[in-house]
Amino acid sequence: MKTVGTKSQQQASPMPTAKYRPFLDVNPIELPDRTWPTMRITKAPRWLSTDLRDGNQALIEPMDPARKRQMFDLLIELGYKEIEVGFPAASATDYDFVRHLIEDNAIPDDVTISALTQSREDLIHRTIDSLQGAKNATVHLYNATAPTFRDIVFRADRDATRELAVSGTREVLAYAEKVLDDDTIFGYQYSPEIFVDTELDFALEVCEAVMDVWQPDAGREIIINLPATVERTTPNVYADQIEWMSRNLSRREFVCLSVHPHNDRGTAVASAELAVMAGADRIEGCLFGQGERTGNVDLLTLGMNLLSQGVDPEIDFSHVDHIRRVVEQCTRMDVHPRHPYGGDLVYTAFSGSHQDAIGKGMARRERDVAAASGDETAVPWDVPYLPVDPHDLGRTYEAIVRVNSQSGKGGVAYLMSSTRHLELPRRLQIELSQIVQRHSEAGGGEITAESLWQIFADEYLPAATAKGLKPWGRFALRGTTVTTADDGEHATLTVNLKDGRADRVLAATGNGPIDAFVGALSQIGIEVHVLDFAEHALSTGGDATAAAYIEAEVDGQVLWGVGIDPSITTASFKAIISAVNRAVRDASLH
């Protein structure tokens, strides 16, 4: 027997490999006894939203004061307690916005605002001036410490770079002491910018020198923020760097170790999560991953990743569409439809096997929750293909399954059930999905729940359409009267039928109403053998409606009919008529 393997045919590409260097060759790190790989995240880290600073500075059209305020109010509503509100020394807009927040009493007492500044005296002064009157305020000072920046941007050696951080910290302390009143609880944050490219021993040296000025102690925390200003390596290397710093920083108990991942390699979320496992206490990011270039780490994804593990994110994401709308309005940028947790399509399955599994999973869950007296939280979430329950983010189930040419019976059945409460028997699902498939292939696009219903009604319920009978519907049931009481074994019926243009009144007896009905039809030459039958109620109460499904052999053709009626018996007669009409139509087409 010939074995067919999957040998790769890949070849060297023309891409300029020699131009780039492996990160670890340039920034080696030795941490053979790293502990982070076995750590678990069991509590939310402290979050800082930098939507109004890093997010805003990266926008094509930065937010105007009204949009900034809208974003700030959203962050408060969601529960963020640390918010970087801008770079007040950069522009009058940023400065005035900080003043507006303070003067408008818009900052809750349990929220700390922070403001970013370079290590330049005039900028530090203006930054601190902007914070006057705030209850909780942090100044965030940064300078680049990585060799490329020392060399190219600052033309400064290590000593001068460290000195810039130290002198800036001194200036912050001195000026804050001078201008801020005693009611302001003042904090300090320092970031060695491009931390990931900075030699670890030097990053540590600069942070220690800054701490020597600030003198962290009990009740006098310092935030040391270690940014992946540009994401340059796999998340495990960032985790090693964070664990190394966490182990080597002195006065560690007074340090809030913060991370600030960007997403240049598309792995900011993983970097942030591994960094927390490696000892980070706090994460800075933006909603929906706004921010410079490929963005800051996405706070929504991080929070929801926690929830999906049963860890409280301490942020309310229960109305994700509202959050997305506000963020889109403020940033004037669209959220990608596949954005984790918040995109339009992220709880939607088009493909058949996914829809099938979701449909079964949702049905199982419904049963399990009912068995737990309706307690949703008593049943762990375990629905195939859905990492979290869309309801938890305020999404409805209707959008989960959408039908196109990739869909199978599961999706069709799910939509019929979720939007019309019709529980189609399995073989009817197959029959209907083939009909739907033909429509979607012909139309090329999505079949919405509404158009699916139209296809279904046109096919199985011709009498139910607004236009009355379709041209191919030969029979319509005018009414039936049980002339002899149905004793469960025998029934005698009078059937009032429209047959084309003629009216017919037929009487027949059989083993129950369906048998009698079939007997009546055979009097006008229509031979029906019922092969399968299912029924269920559609609603409860006085106007309860029933659905009946009949698989029948009609003049040699096997096909389904559907009937819907307040009476279950009439629904089953209608289902037979539906099957007969379809058979007559199909026979006349041949």
Ligand SMILES: CC(=O)SCCNC(=O)CCNC(=O)[C@H](O)C(C)(C)COP(=O)(O)OP(=O)(O)OC[C@H]1O[C@@H](n2cnc3c(N)ncnc32)[C@H](O)[C@@H]1OP(=O)(O)O
């Ligand atoms: C990674 C980050 O996201 S950091 C935040 C970045 N955000 C921003 O820059 C937005 C706001 N910034 C601005 O509006 C402006 O840059 C301002 C107002 C702060 C400063 O403007 P300017 O004085 O015109 O300086 P410019 O923007 O050209 O900055 C470059 C100068 O600042 C110096 N500089 C840059 N960063 C720092 C720093 N952290 N500390 C001290 N000096 C710095 C550079 O060495 C350079 O100095 P040089 O002119 O002597 O070569």
Ligand SMILES: CC(C)C(=O)C(=O)O
């Ligand atoms: C100021 C710092 C924290 C920053 O934004 C970055 O390094 O990306």
